[in-house]
Every structure is written in structure tokens, then in C-alpha cells.
Amino acid sequence: MKRKVSVIGAGGWGCALACVLCDNGHDVALWSALQEEVRLLDENRENKAKLPGVRLADSILITDDLPSACKDRDLLVFAVPSVFIRSTAKSASPWVREGQVIVSVAKGIEENTLNTMTDIIKEEIPWADVAVLSGPSHAEEVGRRMPTTVVAGARSDATARFVQDIFMNDVFRVYASQDMIGIELGGALKNIIALAAGVVDGLGLGDNTKAALMTRGIAEITRLGQAAGGCQETFAGLSGIGDLIVTCTSRHSRNHNAGELIGKGYTAQQAMDEVKMVVEGVYSARAAKKLAKKYGVTMPIVDEVNAVLFEGKSAPDAMNDLLRRERKGEFG
Numbered sequence: 571m572k573r574k575v576s577v578i579g580a581g582g583w584g585c586a587l588a589c590v591l592c593d594n595g596h597d598v599a600l601w602s603a604l605q606e607e608v609r610l611l612d613e614n615r616e617n618k619a620k621l622p623g624v625r626l627a628d629s630i631l632i633t634d635d636l637p638s639a640c641k642d643r644d645l646l647v648f649a650v651p652s653v654f655i656r657s658t659a660k661s662a663s664p665w666v667r668e669g670q671v672i673v674s675v676a677k678g679i680e681e682n683t684l685n686t687m688t689d690i691i692k693e694e695i696p697w698a699d700v701a702v703l704s705g706p707s708h709a710e711e712v713g714r715r716m717p718t719t720v721v722a723g724a725r726s727d728a729t730a731r732f733v734q735d736i737f738m739n740d741v742f743r744v745y746a747s748q749d750m751i752g753i754e755l756g757g758a759l760k761n762i763i764a765l766a767a768g769v770v771d772g773l774g775l776g777d778n779t780k781a782a783l784m785t786r787g788i789a790e791i792t793r794l795g796q797a798a799g800g801c802q803e804t805f806a807g808l809s810g811i812g813d814l815i816v817t818c819t820s821r822h823s824r825n826h827n828a829g830e831l832i833g834k835g836y837t838a839q840q841a842m843d844e845v846k847m848v849v850e851g852v853y854s855a856r857a858a859k860k861l862a863k864k865y866g867v868t869m870p871i872v873d874e875v876n877a878v879l880f881e882g883k884s885a886p887d888a889m890n891d892l893l894r895r896e897r898k899g900e901f902g
């Protein structure tokens with residue numbers, strides 16, 4: 571069924587998802603906060619800075635008019651970085667009607683509230699029906715129609731399946747779930763582990779080391795995620811281990827690439843400046859540490875990433891401190 575959908579945020583991910591939705595025959599609008607960005611996107615029919623080589627079909631309406639992008643749409647896709655989710659939701663709220671579905675595709679945790687992205691949207695627009703879409707899905711590959719699988723999560727199965735139906739096609743396979751907190755925490759926390767995996771590569775360490783980080787990383791994510799109410803199976807699924815694998819190993823990963831630069835001696839700020847696109851793990855790291863404290867969960871990799879990012883600890887010292895922790899059983 572043809573739907574009216576708006577993608578709010580025209581970075582790499584917003585542009586790639588606009589392509590998926592357009593391929594599916596929907597009436598698609600793509601909103602950018604910046605007038606100049608709208609002009610360039612419209613002129614080039616491509617986001618040359620964030621998603622080069624992926625054409626935006628002529629039928630996609632590119633706009634900086636938030637009211638018209640929100641009014642009378644069947645679905646809003648919030649695709650701005652996590653730090654802009656609250657301000658964007660606040661600005662959009664006057665034009666969102668009762669029960670309108672908003673799906674968040676941003677991966678982060680708000681630092682001062684420890685809210686997930688859908689918590690924030692729900693706070694700002696309590697009358698919206700909020701969902702999440704997450705999983706191993708780099709924009710560069712989705713934009714090139716490479717087979718990708720993700721999970722749509724919502725409190726009600728009906729809403730999860732509504733989102734599934736709108737996005738699903740032969741190369742973009744969508745599963746449905748009701749474990750929103752599990753999906754969102756998996757998506758946000760894997761970015762911090764991917765920074766650490768990048769550091770391993772930047773230090774010139776090996777595949778064994780990276781496999782260790784990924785495995786112990788998903789153990790940390792699962793411990794915190796379950797304590798926060800997520801289901802164990804979700805962390806073994808697409809939005810958990812699936813996204814962790816792609817983010818720790820893909821050349822497209824902003825978090826991995828930033829971590830690699832940090833391993834080579836860049837500061838966090840220098841690494842973010844070099845990567846140019848949003849590096850969500852840097853914004854989520856402190857929040858993850860605070861969440862771990864709140865739930866009384868140990869997260870040694872997250873602690874060391876925080877120490878390297880914000881406390882001036884060297885990457886080799888962080889690696890050594892992880893390896894020299896007291897001996898323990900594998901599962902606690």
C-alpha cells in the first residue's frame with residue numbers, strides 16, 4: 571500500500587532510507603534543517619558529502635519546511651543524530667497528530683537523562699506512536715541496494731508490523747519485535763565497542779584481539795541491556811551482535827574509523843573532525859558509564875573507552891589495564 575512518509579534528517583542514513591522508501595513506491599519527503607543543504611540536495615539529487623554516488627530519485631520531495639514535512643504523513647522517520655533528536659521532536663510536535671507513527675533510526679543515549687531516543691520522542695510528543703528501526707545497516711550499502719536486514723521495534727506488534735510493511739522489500743528485510751529497550755540499547759552501546767575495536771586496529775593489534783573485544787563487548791551490552799529490561803535474545807539478534815559485527819569490522823563505520831585514528835594517537839576531537847560524519851559512540855560513552863552505575867553492572871571496556879576519550883589515558887595503557895584485570899570465570 572502506498573503511504574505518505576517523511577524522513578526528517580538528510581544525512582547519510584536519512585538519504586539511504588529515503589531511497590528504500592521511494593523504491594517501495596511511497597510518496598517520500600526528505601527534510602533537512604539547513605536551507606543550503608536543501609538547495610544542494612535538490613540541485614545535485616545526491617548528498618555528495620555524506621552519501622556520494624547514491625542518487626535521490628526526482629520524485630523525492632526535498633524540503634526545509636518542517637510543518638509540511640510532518641502534517642498528514644502516515645509515518646515520520648527521525649534520522650537526525652542523537653543530540654538533535656530532542657530539539658527536532660520539540661520543533662515537530664505542533665504538527666504531529668494523535669497516533670501518528672514516528673520511527674527513530676538514531677543510535678544513542680541522552681547523556682543528562684539517560685533516555686533512549688524513543689523515550690525522548692515520547693516525552694516531547696506524548697500523543698505519537700513511537701517505534702525504532704535498527705540493525706546492521708550502513709547507508710553506503712543500503713543506498714546501493716545491497717541485501718540488508720534490520721528489526722522494527724514497537725510496544726505494540728501492530729505498530730512494529732506497520733513499520734515492517736512500509737520498509738520491507740527484496741533487498742531490505744525487516745523483522746518485527748516488541749523489545750524496544752533491547753533494540754535501542756544494543757544500537758547505542760555497540761558504537762562504544764566499535765570505537766574500541768578501531769583502537770585495536772589503530773594500535774596494530776590482531777584479529778584475536780578484535781574478536782576478544784567484540785565477544786566481551788556483547789557480554790557487557792547484554793549485561794546492561796538485560797538489567798535495563800531488554801530481552802537476552804535481542805542482544806544475540808540483528809540489533810545486538812549483528813550491528814556490533816558490522817560496526818566493528820566495516821570500512822564504512824564512522825565509530826570504527828574514529829577509534830582507529832585514536833589508536834594512532836589522535837584525540838577524540840581530532841578523530842571526529844577527520845571522520846566528518848557523526849561518531850555516536852563518543853556521545854554515548856559517558857551515558858553508558860552512568861547507566862552501568864545506575865544498574866550496578868560492570869562494563870570494563872566502556873570504562874576504558876571513557877578514560878581514553880575524556881581522561882587523557884593512552885590507548886596502550888587502556889588495553890593493558892583490560893588484559894590485567896583480576897582473573898574470573900567466563901560467565902561471571
Ligand SMILES: NC(=O)C1=CN([C@@H]2O[C@H](COP(=O)(O)OP(=O)(O)OC[C@H]3O[C@@H](n4cnc5c(N)ncnc54)[C@H](OP(=O)(O)O)[C@@H]3O)[C@@H](O)[C@H]2O)C=CC1
Binds near residue numbers: 601651658
Ligand atoms: N550512516 C549510517 O550508515 C547509519 C546511521 N545511523 C544513525 O543515524 C543517525 C544519523 O546519522 P547519519 O545520517 O550517518 O549522520 P550524518 O553525519 O551523515 O549527517 C548529519 C546529520 O545531522 C543533521 N543535522 C545537522 N545539524 C542539525 C540540526 N541543527 N538539527 C537537526 N539535524 C541536524 C543533518 O541534517 P540536515 O541534512 O538536516 O542538515 C544530518 O542528518 C545517527 O544516530 C546514526 O547512528 C543508523 C544506521 C546507519
Ligand SMILES: O=C(CO)COP(=O)(O)O
Binds near residue numbers: 816
Ligand atoms: O549503525 C551503523 C550501522 O548499522 C552505523 O555505524 P557507524 O555510525 O559506526 O558508521
